[in-house]
Amino acid sequence: AQTVTQSQPEMSVQEAETVTLSCTYDTSESNYYLFWYKQPPSRQMILVIRQEAYKQQNATENRFSVNFQKAAKSFSLKISDSQLGDTAMYFCAFMMGPNFGNEKLTFGTGTRLTIIP
Amino acid sequence: KAGVTQTPRYLIKTRGQQVTLSCSPISGHRSVSWYQQTPGQGLQFLFEYFSETQRNKGNFPGRFSGRQFSNSRSEMNVSTLELGDSALYLCASSIEPGQGARGYTFGSGTRLTVV
Numbered sequence: 001a002q003t004v005t006q007s008q009p010e011m012s013v014q015e016a017e018t019v020t021l022s023c024t025y026d027t028s029e030s031n032y033y034l035f036w037y038k039q040p041p042s043r044q045m046i047l048v049i050r051q052e053a054y055k056q057q058n059a060t061e062n063r064f065s066v067n068f069q070k071a072a073k074s075f076s077l078k079i080s081d082s083q084l085g086d087t088a089m090y091f092c093a094f095m096m097g098p099n100f101g102n103e104k105l106t107f108g109t110g111t112r113l114t115i116i117p
Numbered sequence: 118k119a120g121v122t123q124t125p126r127y128l129i130k131t132r133g134q135q136v137t138l139s140c141s142p143i144s145g146h147r148s149v150s151w152y153q154q155t156p157g158q159g160l161q162f163l164f165e166y167f168s169e170t171q172r173n174k175g176n177f178p179g180r181f182s183g184r185q186f187s188n189s190r191s192e193m194n195v196s197t198l199e200l201g202d203s204a205l206y207l208c209a210s211s212i213e214p215g216q217g218a219r220g221y222t223f224g225s226g227t228r229l230t231v232v
Binding site: 044 | 120150159162165172175207214215217218221225226228
């Protein structure tokens, strides 16, 4: 079974600074996807960024980027120029490749990120 | 276009009762998944539906069930409620199986409190 570990329960950073959230995972498969989801107080889970395991290039989405280290099974999220609206719970998630016929997400325990004005 | 709609937003039930939660996916999305979120267990997969058929099921007791209608709307039912069923229940949709890898769209959840 796949597992996802987020070792930082809480983090805080000053507005406009850069912050990195850590995530490690465990799987014996080579075809999978990794995600970072954000859950603000509104409760809706919002996709921040995704990474396909077969792609060596790290994904980026505006101020958000990942450091994907496949051999180390590490998938960290970097938020640059942090904004107050980035305050939320951040979940790292794993999904097997579509050929496995099971697209369930396995989530980590989350990191509560607070951006300080 | 409208997002994933979950109703009701909040619900309070008594132990032993049953409850039905509803999820309307984004228009055109035909795959619906359900997750339970609790402080103790985190986010756990309940089940996934496509074309009115359950494709996958998580490790939950038989008291948890679901279904999907021809318009892709889905309902989940929990019978004989226990205090431990108190949770945020999240629904997620994608166009079809295999497209979840593009990232699911989640609803805002139903907060169920069992007293």
